[in-house]
Amino acid sequence: MIKTFFYITALLYLASTLAYIAYLISRRDAFLLAGKYVVIAGFVAHTLAILIRWVEGGRFPVTNLHEAMSFLAWLSVGIFMVFLYRYRLPVLGLFVAPFAFLLVVTASFLPGELVPLSPALESWWLPVHVTLAILGNAFFALASAFGVMYLIQERHLKSRKFGGMYFILPSLDVLDELNYRCLTYGFPLLTLGIITGAIWSEYTFGTYWMWKHRQVWSLITWLLYAALLHGRLTTDWRGKKSAKYSVIAFCVLLASSLIIYVLLGEGHGLLKLNKG
Numbered sequence: 001m002i003k004t005f006f007y008i009t010a011l012l013y014l015a016s017t018l019a020y021i022a023y024l025i026s027r028r029d030a031f032l033l034a035g036k037y038v039v040i041a042g043f044v045a046h047t048l049a050i051l052i053r054w055v056e057g058g059r060f061p062v063t064n065l066h067e068a069m070s071f072l073a074w075l076s077v078g079i080f081m082v083f084l085y086r087y088r089l090p091v092l093g094l095f096v097a098p099f100a101f102l103l104v105v106t107a108s109f110l111p112g113e114l115v116p117l118s119p120a121l122e123s124w125w126l127p128v129h130v131t132l133a134i135l136g137n138a139f140f141a142l143a144s145a146f147g148v149m150y151l152i153q154e155r156h157l158k159s160r161k162f163g164g165m166y167f168i169l170p171s172l173d174v175l176d177e178l179n180y181r182c183l184t185y186g187f188p189l190l191t192l193g194i195i196t197g198a199i200w201s202e203y204t205f206g207t208y209w210m211w212k213h214r215q216v217w218s219l220i221t222w223l224l225y226a227a228l229l230h231g232r233l234t235t236d237w238r239g240k241k242s243a244k245y246s247v248i249a250f251c252v253l254l255a256s257s258l259i260i261y262v263l264l265g266e267g268h269g270l271l272k273l274n275k276g
Contacts, residue, residue: 002056005049006070010108012042013073013101020094024165036090039097043077046104050074057114060127065257066112068134073103075138083142087178091168095145125200133193133218137253139186140225144250146179147243154240176239179246180232187225194218217256224249 019035022028050071053061061067080096083089149169156166169175197215198208209215228245231237237245 002049002053005045005052006104006108009042009046009049010101010104012038012045013077013097013104016042016093016097017101020097024094024168027168032090035093035097036084039077039093039100040081042097042100043074043081046070046074046077053114058116059122060130062130062134063115063126064111066107066110068130068257069103069107069110071130072134072137072141073100073107075135076100076103076141079138079142083178089170089178091170092142092145092149095148096142099141099145123200123204125196125203129193129196129200132189132196136186136189136191136193139182139189140246140250140253143179143182143186143246146175146182147246150175150179150243151240151247154243172239176242179242180238183225183229183232183242183246187222187229190218190222190225194222213260217260221249221253221256224252 016035016039019031019038023031023035050061053067062071076096077100080092083092150172152165153169153172153175157172170178197218201210202208228237228242228249231245232242
């Protein structure tokens with residue numbers, strides 16, 4: 001049942017991606033609407049997949065990289081739907097749908113066995129800590145998407161070649177503002193995620209910080225985004241510079257997660273200890 005809904009989710013995200021690409025090529029609004037509604041259908045199927053996994057596993061389903069990447073995709077699409085309602089930016093789906101599809105496909109190749117947690121880790125700190133951290137990452141993903149959109153639009157304006165995506169992307173001012181909003185939402189959420197993780201670690205193991213690779217890279221990611229926000233507030237790190245650094249910071253965030261898991265064989269710092 002879990003795999004069925006998971007595969008349906010992947011197919012719907014793929015169909016939405018293809019619809020958005022068709023819109024980019026043809027500029028027909030029917031494809032834009034199709035992309036929007038299909039990605040919403042994918043979100044519904046994804047929600048069911050997560051809920052079924054939660055019920056069958058008897059725990060919050062974010063305890064390995066497979067589940068974390070799936071959850072990140074789900075939250076990213078959920079935030080996109082909020083932005084869609086508030087800012088009327090359906091073209092954002094051109095970036096969110098393929099991102100969600102790639103995350104779900106990548107997750108499908110990772111081990112996803114339902115392994116019960118040890119009693120020591122069965123704590124309400126788990127969903128609080130992980131939800132805050134991944135929600136922050138989802139906002140960073142959208143900040144990166146707005147950054148890519150900004151760089152594309154800025155290049156069109158600089159080259160004076162008003163074609164391609166120029167007519168379907170928002171203005172540079174709007175993209176810069178939305179990039180900034182996502183950063184200001186994501187950073188405090190990541191901060192709270194790190195703090196709650198430290199509290200959970202102290203509650204479970206008697207120490208706030210164990211200097212595991214995951215914790216170190218979480219700190220590095222926090223410092224990257226802290227520098228980016230500080231640069232925006234105190235210097236001229238706006239516009240193109242902020243867009244570029246948002247993309248770089250998110251690439252570091254994703255790469256660190258994959259490198260830690262693939263090369264070092266390490267999942268979450270706390271959950272890793274559960275494996276003995």
